Every structure is written in structure tokens, then in C-alpha cells.
Amino acid sequence: MAGSVQRRELAARLLPIGRSGCEIGEKEANRVINREQLNFAPIGGLSEFPRGLGRQVRISDWDLAVFRTTDGALYALENRTPHPKGGPLAEGIVSGHYVYCPLRDWKIDLEDGEVQEPDTGRVRTFPVRIEDEAVLIGLPSNSDR
């Protein structure tokens, strides 16, 4: 098992991550910038976000779930399912560009936070940028939430 983990880490280092994830983040960023100023804050190194997993990130008083898909792209969502009873998202199973809510199995699109049919709702998303090996998240700089 250890051998394979090492191999995967090595592969992750050798293979630069796909550009698509960053681009989506940037696109989102541009969209949001039109409305409000974003402040890109570092949340750690790329290696802290293993592929195929979600991770809870607390930053200021934001509670976020940051997911890294198997193709290397990163997505940040509010760490709460839109179900009226709520619950954290970060522990969900990540498949392709979707996360399945760990409490009620809702399927949520990581790119736009949209809950998939038959359920409805939307999770707030945040742009992610990667600079060198650092991961940054765009948060509204005012108290707009």
C-alpha cells in the first residue's frame, strides 16, 4: 500500500495538473469580480489536497469544502448541503465533477454548485486559483455573504 501511495504522489509531482480546473476557477472569478471585489487568500499547498477527496477548510469565519477531482482540478464550495436540515459536504464521495452529499446522497455539481435532479438547490461556490504550488480561494472582501 505504501508503495502505491508513493507512486501516486510521484505521479502527481511529475504530471502538472490539468489547466481546466484553474480556468474554471478564473472564469468564475471574473464573473464574480464584476459584482464585488474578491480577495484571494492562500489555504495551503497543492499537496494538502489529495485527489478524489474533499477537505474542510476554515478561513476567517467561512466554512468551506475544497474538493480535488481525479483529473487534478480544485473546487471550493460552502461546506453545507442545501437540504433544509443541512450537514457538511466535505465528506461526500467525489465522482467525476460531482460530489454526493454524505448525509442524504444528493448529487451536486462541483463546477456550479447546482444540485442535480430529482433534488433541487444550489451550493455557493468560490473561485480557486493555483499559483506555483499554492492554492488560493477567492472570498468576497466585504462582509457580503
Add this chain to the structure above:
Amino acid sequence: MADLSNHRRKLILIGNGMAGINTLEQILKLTNSFDIAVYGEEPYPNYNRIQLSYVLEGSKRIDEIILNDRNWYEDNGIELHTGTKVVRIDPDAKKIFTSEGDCADYDALIIATGSKPFVLPVPGATQQGVVGFRDIADCHAMIEASKRVKRAAVIGGGLLGLEAAKGLVQLGMETTVVHLMDKLMERQLDQAAAGMLKAELERQGIRFLMKAKTTEVLGDGEATGLRFEDGTELEAQLVVMAAGIVPNVELARASGIEVGRGIVVDDFMRTSAPDVYAVGECCEHRGIAYGLVAPLFEQGAVLAKHLAGAETAPYAGSSVSTKLKISGVDVFSAGEYEEEPGHRVLRRQDDWLGLYKKVLLRGNQIVGAVLYGDVTDAPQLAKLIREGAEMTDELYGRLFGSGQECAGGASKGAAAVLSMKDDEIVCGCNGVTKGDIVRVIQVDGLTTVDEIKVRTGATRSCGGCKPLVEQLLQVVLGDGYRERTAPKKGICGCTTHDSEEIVAAIREKRLTSVREVMAVMGWSEPEGCSKCRPALNYYLGMIWPTEHEDERDSRFVNERLHANIQKDGTFSVIPRMYGGVTSPEQLRRIAEVAEKYNVKMVKVTGGQRIDLLGVEKKDLPAIWEDLDLPSGYGYAKALRTVKTCVGARFCRFGTQDSIAMGIRLEKKFERLWMPAKFKMAVNGCPRNCAESGTKDLGIVGNDGGWEIFVGGNGGIKTTVAASLCKVKTDEELMDVCGAFIQYYRETGHYAERTSEWLERVGIDNVRDAVLHKPEVRKLLLDRVELALAEGKDPWREAFSDESLRRDYYQSVEADAR
């Protein structure tokens, strides 16, 4: 040629596109004697460039046109350098140099750098807003532009230009195709077909400017339009150059390798430099640089055999055929397409239905064909032309009909595939013959085009042979085709396969990972969903207990973290208490831990264990370390608890030592993954205080032995357990339990409790396997022992493994300043 020493040869491929990677795939089928490294300028793994038009028009996503994902490189031990440009080759020293200053040695080198768009040498052609249509970046640029600007001009009315134009219209742009000639696709179509095509595309919203020679791209740094030779202008903020391609030869030229229009190669794809080869659109063979996909694969096949030291006929050039990939427009052309003196012309045109078919003969020999509207006969015609076949009455009847039959397209198609020889190529892109496809249908039992695609590669590239593959399925499976391909109940929305088929495929094809199962069995979602992934992971672990590496990311949160998630996102912790027996010392420790971590509630569970509720995720490993007790698996599809009564040791009615037996069973079968949660009980007498009647496996002691009950359930649908058998000794009891558990593990569907399972398989079958056939029981016991040998305490693993602790349990705390 063959290298007999143990020394592995180092093979470098420059260019991570279809031609190069296809060559590698063919090499890997022949030999594993190379260490392979791939250098690609684009940041993506190998994708299907032919299908870029689908990405542009939005009917496919980039991840859907990836042909070889990064796992493929990893699985084949190929070192992949994406986003890396090779700037120089030193053929004497046998080294390559990258723009980042790295260098690498090779024993053999393949150049497959492809081509780039031909940019018209007119003023203004390098401005912003002028793009080609060759790669994903171009696609992105066009999609982005469509959000900002309204008008687009596509220069070039060939294959590429028309596909680009259709995509842009789809993106909502007002699009004009500017073409130098007076007919579209003039190198593939005759006047009639080109005319029908133009009319159809106009109907779809594309505008055309024919016989227009562009002399300038207007604009002041950013494109605003085009000016033509006659002085007229066209407004356009996006200009797509699709007037042709130019082989990428700079690298070869800079390295002193002979270059003509492309990199010059001989019939074995050898360049002028020793051990340096070239394939695909970058090379020039006998004066021809091809720009279509099929020749690239044919070249790759020759090169692969040559490099692997296998015997191969020299590459003698390709006969090319064309298909346009625009939805709703089917066009095909191969060989000669314009009628000339000396041709015999077979033609059928129907302007009402929009159908056109023309076949050209020289004497009796079929030398060319053009199809519009219905391209069912395309693969067959391509082959006939490639082989220079003679027209016969039979062939004519098949292609044009005898004039008497009704228009039964399917039966005509069936007759066509029936008459094909086994070694006839069905998929020209990937060199798959009729025999290959019939074999996988008959021998491997494949029943869908998707399965055939995964296995053989047929339909994988341009998709043009899909009708033919469907016809083959129809012919080989007969009436069973519709029946077998009718949608049936798959284990989830990603697949039509049921559990039995999946388990059988994992065993027979020796599939070893969730991803592999999904790929081989043609999942519609490439990474599956929350239903199938845990199921596949279970089946894999059950079938390959020692080999399968548990895929934690495919497990539901509770099994991934080994604690039970609660509605507020905290977790519950239930330590193992064998047989429900604890001690003052253990209770003391639990109490201390509960206080130390501010546990919100301490509760006795329905299964005689103690539950600590409301624990934060980040505290889990520390709590487990402090508890120093094994995981009670109160969250898992595994043995939960063995509930026991007091039994003969204290109870005045007890006839058997139920506590000792309960502890023994729990220690034996704990940590074993099951299809669903699994509950047990052991009772010392028929009063059944520990409620064996509602357990998956319930044991009741009596004077002189035990009675075993199975398939009980106290849950949603209360089911009373059925009596399986009576046994006399403790050893026999252990054996029957072990065999029963393993039989359930092997035949149960994922998430199926024993009560449903028993109803499905029938208790007689269970008795047969577990009781009546000693040889079967013996094998079941051997296999359960194998699986049991793998169990490790997951809590101990979590607190003693730093990386597990970090990746799975810790959150990130950051400061936004």
C-alpha cells in the same frame, strides 16, 4: 534488430497526440522491452482531436474526448511530461533537450508533433481574434470569444472549416464561411454532393462567401473583419483559419533531420537520422503529408512492428476517405470523386429525401465514391476502394438495390455484413476486423457497441463504423440482440449490468480496480457514482482478498473514516466489546475519554455496546489512541456485534456458555467486509434473551449442541430467522458459521441483507453449499480464512499513520487576513 541483452531500451515519443500514442499502444501490445517517456506541449493527456468539433458545438466535454487518461500512462509505466516542449534533438549523442533545459537519452525516438493550422500570409493575420482550429486551446478561445463578440468568419470551406463554422453557429455566433473555390470540400466532393451540403448547412444557419480571396485581416491589433481581392469587406471579430494544415517540422529541421513538406520518412517511418522515426501529420511519405486519421494509424502499425522487431510489410501509403462530423449532415468520400472521361458512373440522387450516392468505376474496378445523406455503406465502400475491388452484380445489388426489393435498410445492411470476410476491416481508424468483432460477441459475450468499443477499439475514433458494428451485433445475436440490449436493471444509473454480471466479469477478466471495472464494462459515468463505487470496491475486495488494494475514496464516509457520521457532522465512536462483555478498567478508560473530549452523549447501543456520540472529526484519531480499544465497526457493512445472553456461566437456565461462544465468534469474524451490515447473537438456551430470531446469524444453545438460525432481521421489514441446522460440537458450529458467512459474501448483492438474500437464493441452496457438500464447504472455509487474514484494526492504522491522519481527518485552518 532484436536486442538480446537484458538492457531495456529507452523510447522517447515527442508529441502526445493520436498518432504517437496509437503507435505506443500498438508497441505495448507487442513488447514490453521499452522504457517509455512522452513529451507533449499541451497540458492534457492524449485526446481525440477528431472530436474537437463536438467540444466546440457543446455536445461533448473535454473529459469525454480524452482517449488515454493519466492512469493509462501510469498503468503502463509511461513517464508523461505534459506542457513540455522539446526544442532540440541531438541525433549523434541520442539526446533530446526541452525548453526547460532538461535533457534525456534515447535508444529510439519517435517524432509525432502533428501539424498546425495554415495561416494565410496576409497582413493582419497575427492579430488578436485570429485563431486556428487544432487543439483544445483553440476550442477554448472560440468559446470564450463567442461570449464577447457576435460575428465570426471561417476561412476555408473544407472539412475543418465547416466543422468549426457549425460549432460557432451553435455557440450563437453569426458565422460566414469564406471559401476560395466555388464549391465546398472541393478535394472530396463532386458538384452535386457539395451543392446538397451547402444547402443543408445554409439551412442550419451558416452563411457562405464563395470564390472569395482574403487579402487582409482588418483591425487595429484586434480583428474587426476581412477584406477581399475585389475590395469588399466582411465584418468579423473572430477569424478562424481553417484553410489547411502545415506539418510541424521546426524541431526536426533545427536538429538537422531531412524535411520536405513534412519530415521525410521511408516505408518503415525512418527519418534521415538513425533511430529517429516520425509518424502522423508531421511526416511526409512518398511525397504525401496526410491530414486525416486513418493513415496515421496505418503508419503507427508499421512503426510499432518495426520497433518491436516483428515482421511487417512496408508502409505503402494510404487510400483516404473522409467523413464530415456535423450532426444531421452525413457526407462521405473516398478515392476519386470527380467524374472524368474513362469513368463509368453509377449514381442515384434523391433531392426529396436528400440522398446522393455515386460510385466511380474504371473498367470494372471501383475507384471512388461519394455519399450524401445516408452513409451506411461508407465503411464497405472505403474498403472496396482501398483494395481496388471489382464491381459485381451482387455488389451492385447490395449497394444500389435490385430495384424490386422494398427499402428494408436493416436487412440490406445485414446482408452486407454477412458477406464480409472475417479479415475485412470494419473500423479503419483502429484496424479492427469483422472477425475481431464477431469473436468478442461470440466468445466474450459482449452485447453492446460500447462494450465492443472498450474491448476492440472499434468506433472509438471517428465513430463512422458504428452502424456496421450494430449490424454485426444484430447478425451475430439474431433475435437476442434487441432482447439482450433492452435496458435492464443495472446496479445504478451508470450501468446496465447487474451484480452477477459484474462479479463474473471481475473474476473472468481479472479486473482489479474500480476504475478498470467501469472502463471495461462501459460505465456511462466514467467515475461512477455513490452507489456503484462502494459496490464495486466491495466486490473487488471479496473476489481478490489478498491482491485488491482497498479504495478508500470509493467508500461511503462512515467506512472511509471508520466512524458514524451524525446529522450535525460530528461522529460517533463505538469500541469493540467482544460478546458485550466489558470490565471496570475498560469502563474507566471510556469514561475518561468521554470527559476529555467533551463527548455529547454516552449511550448503550441496541447491540450491547457503548457509543460515544458527538465527536469532532479531527479528534477521532486521538480518541482512538486514548481508548486503545479496537474499532467496533458500528458504522460498517461488516460484522457489527455478537449479542449474547449470560448463559451457562451464571444463568440458572443456561445450557451452553453463550458468552464464550459469542466472544469466540466475534473475534473470529470481526473486520470482515460483508454485502451489508451483519448482526449475530448467541443464546445459552431456547429462551433466547439475546434475540437470535431477528439476527443475520443467530445461535441458540440446547442440551447437547447448538441450533443455527439465519436470515433474521429486526429492521425495516422484520423477518424471523429460519433454522438452518443443528450441530453437536463447537468446532462444527464455527465451520458452519464460517461457510455460511462466506457464501453470503460471495453471492449477496451489495447492500442486500441476509433476509432479502435468503429469499432470493433459497435456503435449500444455502444448505447445499454450507451443509450437504463437504467439498464446497471446505472451499468456502478456505476462502473465508484468506479474507480474514487481511484484517487490521483501522483505528490503530489511523492514529499511527501520519498521512492517513492528515489526509482524512484534519481540516485546513487558514487566515484570510
